[in-house]
Amino acid sequence: MMTQSEIGGAAAEATKPAVIEARDVSLTFETNDGPVHALRDVNLQINKGEFVSFIGPSGCGKTTFLRAVAALEHPTAGTFTVNGMRPDEARQARAYGYVFQAAGLYPWRTIGKNVSLPLEIMGYSKAEQEERVARVLDLVELAGFEKKFPWQLSGGMQQRASIARALAFDADILLMDEPFGALDEIVRDHLNEQLLELWKRTEKTIGFVTHSIPEAVYLSTKIVVMSPRPGRITDVIDSPLPSDRPLEIRDTPEFIEVAHRVREGLRAGHVDD
Amino acid sequence: MSDLSASVAVPSMRRSHLQVKLLEWLRSGLAILTVVICLVGVWYLAVMPMNIHTALTDAERAGAVIQPETAAARRDLGGVGLLLNNFDHAGATFNQDRPRLPSPHQVVEELWDTTVGKRITSKRSLVYHGWITLSATLLGFGIGTVAGILLAIGIVHNRAMDMSVMPWAIASQTIPILAIAPMIIVVLNSIGMQGLVPKAMISAYLSFFPVVVGMVAGLRSPEVSQLDLMHTYSASRNQVFWRLRLPASMPFLFTSLKVGIAASLIGAIVGELPTGAVEGLGARLLAGSYYGQTIQIWSALFGAAILAASMVAIIGWIQKLTLSRMGMLR
Known part of the structure; x- marks a missing residue:
C-alpha cells in the first residue's frame, strides 16, 4: 500500500x-x-x-x-x-541549510553575526558576508536587527533569524x-x-x-x-x-x-x- | 493630614532609576554593615576572657587584689570565670602588647601602621611583604590558568586524555599541600631555583585544578543542536572550538578563575613557610608565631584576606566587562 x-x-x-x-x-x-x-x-x-x-x-x-x-x-x-x-x-x-527546533542562536553573537556564522566558516569574503546577511535578513523581515543580541528578540523573531542563517549560503x-x-x-x-x-x-x-x-x-x-x-x-x-x-x-x-x-x-x- | 501623606507619597512613587539603584546599594550596604558590627562585637566579647589571665597577673604585680587569690586556684578557673570574678579589670584585656587574642582596633592599628605608616621598601611594611606574595601568586595563577585551559582543551578533544588526565588531576588535589610544598621547594632549590618560581609552582599546583574542571564543563556546555549545526556546515574542529566551544565556556572560565586565584594565594603563602620566613605574608605569619606576635599574625591574616578579596573582585569586574561586551549579560 x-x-x-x-x-x-x-x-x-x-x-x-x-x-x-x-x-x-x-x-x-x-x-x-x-x-x-x-x-x-x-x-x-x-x-x-x-x-x-x-x-x-x-x-x-x-x-x-x-x-x-x-x-x-x-x-x-x-x-x-x-x-x-x-x-x-x-x-x-x-x-542544504538545516533549521533546528530551537533557534540555537549563539548568545554572544549579534543577529547579523549569527547569520554570517556559516559564511565565516565557509570562507566568504567580508564584503560578501555583509551583503548576504543584509539580503537574507531582509528576506525574513528582520532588516535593522543586525546589531541586536538574540535575547533582545522574541521567540518567533529568533526562529526567523535561524531560518535566515540557513538561507545565507544559497x-x-x-x-x-x-x-x-x-x-x-x-x-x-x-x-x-x-x-x-x-x-x-x-x-x-x-x-x-x-x-x-x-x-x-x-x-x-x-x-x-x-x-x-x-x-x-x-x-x-x-x-x-x-x-x-x-x-x-x-x-x-x-x-x-x-x-x-x-x-x-x-x-x-x-x-x- | 491625609493631604500631607498623599503629597509625600506621590514623589516617592516616581523614583528615578538612580534613586532605585542608590536605595539598593544602601540596603545591601546596611546588611553588610550589620554583619560586620555583629562580628566585631563578638570579637570584642571574646577578647575579654581570652586575655584576662595576663591582665590579672599584671594587675597583681602592680598590687591589686585578685579573686581567687592563689595562682593555683586561678589556674583551675576558666577565662569566663576569672572575668566574672574580676570584671573591673576587663578594660586591661583590650590593649596588651602580646595578647592571646588581639582586639580589632589593635589589628586595624597594626594594619594601618605597617601599610601607610611605613615606606614600602621597608622590611616591616606589609605592602612590601604583600607584594612578594602577590607576585608569586600572580605568576603561579598565570601558569596554573594556562595549564588548566590547555589540559581542558586536551581532555575535550582527545579521548585518551579524557580517560587518563582527570583521575590524576583529582589525585593531585588529595595530597595535602603542606606535605608537598617543602618537597617542591627543596627539589627546585637543588636545581638552582629559589625565591619566586618555587612559590609560583605551588600556586600553580593549586590553581590549575578549578580551571581544568570549569573549562572541561564549559567547553562541553554547547548543546547537541549547536554542535550539529556546526556539523551541517562541515566546520573543522578548530572552527568549532573558536566559534562555539570557547565563547560558550567563558562564564565557566571566570567562575573557575575566582576559585583559582584564591587557591593561588594560599599556595604562595604555604610556599613561603618552609623557606625559613624571609619575606612575604607567609613569612610574617611564621615570624609572628615564632616570637608570639599575635597582632602581627592577625594583621598578616587580614592583609591576605583583603588581598584575596580584591583579586576576586577584580576578576569579577573583568567578568562583568567581558560578558557584557559579548552580549551575554542582560
Whole structure:
C-alpha cells in the first residue's frame, strides 16, 4: 500500500529532477533496552522545488529521516541520495541549510553575526558576508536587527533569524525540524505564511518536520505520513491545493479533505501499532 | 493630614532609576554593615576572657587584689570565670602588647601602621611583604590558568586524555599541600631555583585544578543542536572550538578563575613557610608565631584576606566587562 502511493507520487512528478532520494532505508539505534528501529524500509523521492512535510507521532522517525538526509545520522541499510551525491558529499557541497527546533542562536553573537556564522566558516569574503546577511535578513523581515543580541528578540523573531542563517549560503535544499514547534499559534500562523512566501520567491526544496496537521496541509505540496515502531511511511499525499495559499484556504473543503486524509493515515498507523 | 501623606507619597512613587539603584546599594550596604558590627562585637566579647589571665597577673604585680587569690586556684578557673570574678579589670584585656587574642582596633592599628605608616621598601611594611606574595601568586595563577585551559582543551578533544588526565588531576588535589610544598621547594632549590618560581609552582599546583574542571564543563556546555549545526556546515574542529566551544565556556572560565586565584594565594603563602620566613605574608605569619606576635599574625591574616578579596573582585569586574561586551549579560 505504501509503495503504491509512493510510485504514484513519483510518476506524477517525473518531469522534475529528484533532489532527495531514499531507497530501502533502515536505521536502527542500539540502546540499552535493545535495538530501536527508527526507520525501516523507507522509500521516498523528493523533487526539485517541492515542499514536503513529514508528519506522525513521536518515535515515527520523521526527525531521524531528516537528520539522515543531513548526514547527522547514518542509515544501517539502504541508501540516501542528495543532489545525486551521498549525504556526506552533499554536506561538503553545501547542499542544504538545516533549521533546528530551537533557534540555537549563539548568545554572544549579534543577529547579523549569527547569520554570517556559516559564511565565516565557509570562507566568504567580508564584503560578501555583509551583503548576504543584509539580503537574507531582509528576506525574513528582520532588516535593522543586525546589531541586536538574540535575547533582545522574541521567540518567533529568533526562529526567523535561524531560518535566515540557513538561507545565507544559497543551499537549494532547506531542512526544517519542527522549527515552529515551540511557538504559539498566532506567531506560528504568521511564520507559516512568511515561509510559504519565502519558498515561492526562492524556489527552494523544503523538507519540513511537524506534528501539526493544519501546518502540514497548509504548507506542503507533498505530505508524508509516518507511523512508529518501526518508523515507516504509511501514506504520501500530493496536495491538490493551489500554490497561492492565503490563510483562509484552511476553511475550504479541499483543505479539510486533505487534512482528513492525513488524519486517516495517522490513525491507520496507530491501528498497526 | 491625609493631604500631607498623599503629597509625600506621590514623589516617592516616581523614583528615578538612580534613586532605585542608590536605595539598593544602601540596603545591601546596611546588611553588610550589620554583619560586620555583629562580628566585631563578638570579637570584642571574646577578647575579654581570652586575655584576662595576663591582665590579672599584671594587675597583681602592680598590687591589686585578685579573686581567687592563689595562682593555683586561678589556674583551675576558666577565662569566663576569672572575668566574672574580676570584671573591673576587663578594660586591661583590650590593649596588651602580646595578647592571646588581639582586639580589632589593635589589628586595624597594626594594619594601618605597617601599610601607610611605613615606606614600602621597608622590611616591616606589609605592602612590601604583600607584594612578594602577590607576585608569586600572580605568576603561579598565570601558569596554573594556562595549564588548566590547555589540559581542558586536551581532555575535550582527545579521548585518551579524557580517560587518563582527570583521575590524576583529582589525585593531585588529595595530597595535602603542606606535605608537598617543602618537597617542591627543596627539589627546585637543588636545581638552582629559589625565591619566586618555587612559590609560583605551588600556586600553580593549586590553581590549575578549578580551571581544568570549569573549562572541561564549559567547553562541553554547547548543546547537541549547536554542535550539529556546526556539523551541517562541515566546520573543522578548530572552527568549532573558536566559534562555539570557547565563547560558550567563558562564564565557566571566570567562575573557575575566582576559585583559582584564591587557591593561588594560599599556595604562595604555604610556599613561603618552609623557606625559613624571609619575606612575604607567609613569612610574617611564621615570624609572628615564632616570637608570639599575635597582632602581627592577625594583621598578616587580614592583609591576605583583603588581598584575596580584591583579586576576586577584580576578576569579577573583568567578568562583568567581558560578558557584557559579548552580549551575554542582560
